[in-house]
Amino acid sequence: MRESGVLCHITSLPSGKLGPDAFTFVDLISDSGINIWQVLPITPPDEHGSPYASTSAFAGWVKLCDPTFEEEPNSELIQTWLQVNAHWAWDWALYDVLKEMNDERPWYEWDEPLRNRHPEAIDRILQEQMPRVRGRIVNQVRFSRDWAILRHYAAQKGVKLFGDLPIFVAKDSADVWVRPQLFKTDVVAGVPPDYFSEDGQRWGTMLYNWDAHRHDDFTWWKMRMARICSMFDIIRIDHFRGFESAWAIPCEEKTARNGSWEDGPGEEILQVLVDVAGDTIVVAEDLGIIPKSVIDLRQKHNIPGMSVLQFGFDDENDDNPHNPQNITSDTITYTGTHDNDTTAGWWETSSEERKTRVNQLGLAGESACDTLIRLAMKSPSPIAIIPLQDIIGLGSNARMNRPGQTNGNWNWQFSWPELSAGKWDSLARSTENTD
DSSP: OOEEEEEEOOSSSSSSSSSHHHHHHHHHHTTTOOOOEEEOOOSSSOOOOOSSSSSSSSSOOOSSSSSTTOOOOHHHHHHHHHHHHHHHHHHHHHHHHHHTTTTTTHHHHHHHHHHHHHHHHHHHHHHHHHHHHHHHHHHHHHHHHHHHHHHHHHHHHHHEEEEOSSSSSSSSSSHHHHHHGGGEEEEEEOOOOOSSSSOOEEEEEEEEEEHHHHHTTTTHHHHHHHHHTTTOSSSEEEGGGGGGEEEEEEOOOOOSOOOOOOOOOTTHHHHHHHHHHHHHHHEEEEOOSSOOOHHHHHTTOOEEEEGGGGTTTTTOTTTTOOOOOGTTTEEESSSOOSSSSHHHHHTTTHHHHHHHHHHHTTTOOOOOHHHHHHHHHHHOOOOEEEEEEHHOOOOGGGGOOOOOSSSSSSSOOOOOSOOHHHHHHHHHHHHOOOO
16 A cells, blocks of 8 residues: 655644644644654754754653643653653653753763762762752653654544654763763764765764674663654664764764774664564665665665655666666655755756756646655655655745754744645645555
8 A cells, every 4th residue: 555644843833842733734634645744853952953963862852742731740650651761761861950950061071970970979969959850750751641642643543653763862962971881982973975965974973882782782772762663653764874884983073074984783783673663664764875785784674765856867877766767666755855955945956957857757837846746656665755845835945954054954844824725635636646
């Protein structure tokens, strides 16, 4: 059965939060024949708003909580929640309190006893600050409650929630503070020069000490995978290639140009994650410079990759996997992603050669957005995902992220009047004609 979805982060709702806007959005996409809602990571973002360099691999971003449902969870719900989440929750809560006490400075700038987690220093802070620590726990329970309500509502409407698992975490995170032995200290993550940036991308997130993870039987990864699979029906592993090999950039380098590829655990870690995921559908973000070994790895486990139509018209290369004629049934097709320009913006900056290639597949009266949406829906992929900006037909000012640029990202929000009946009717017709 063919499925289709909309990509729209929670922060892009008019309120930017869970609650009434999220329920209304579920209603709209369900009524249009759409059955998947894909969002970006829902963990706390970094200081630039990026959810891909989170201060926690486990915590929910409490600023997303439903503002109309502020009732504190009862003690029974809190205790039940802690039975599942205590392994990360208390550490996160203490870390967040200490961040506030230290003027939001990163943990590696705290006084040495707290920076290195001396037991007597940790015990003292817990005794002194227990009400604040408990407050963080309550907020996490509230977030989980609000998310569970949304997921239940979406399921009733026949809508699956599609989440995103960033492969890396920020250096200033509870995870690195609590388990520094699991991470490398002399290099940071990124990608080499590519389609998005001539200098590559220096993310600054932490690379893993895979030997330490092996020694611990990948327990941290098992817990992390179990956490996200409990919240979503489908998950995308961001930068899937990082399990096979990762671009390691010496900390002193200012760009990603002078990095090198370091081997990852490959099959070893993937088998662990697939076993934990169970029936949860796993998708691999395999964009960029991808060797055949990475494709073989995901295909061995029947994990679909990604095809992005905006990448499919740059040349006459017959081997371009993103060209509509080359898209295969083991990928999910997108018009664009959160890292791309909107399709309307992409079209405005396209060369005449690219426009000609698109127009050869277009129909009379179609916009570029309409053409790419139709091609996505007609692709052999089992799932087609359309960013909301492309459904509306918005230009570059609605772009979600510009890779390599730290400011001005992650801020786009739509308004309800932009979602006219005509836009949804057109999408519904595209959906109905996909079988």
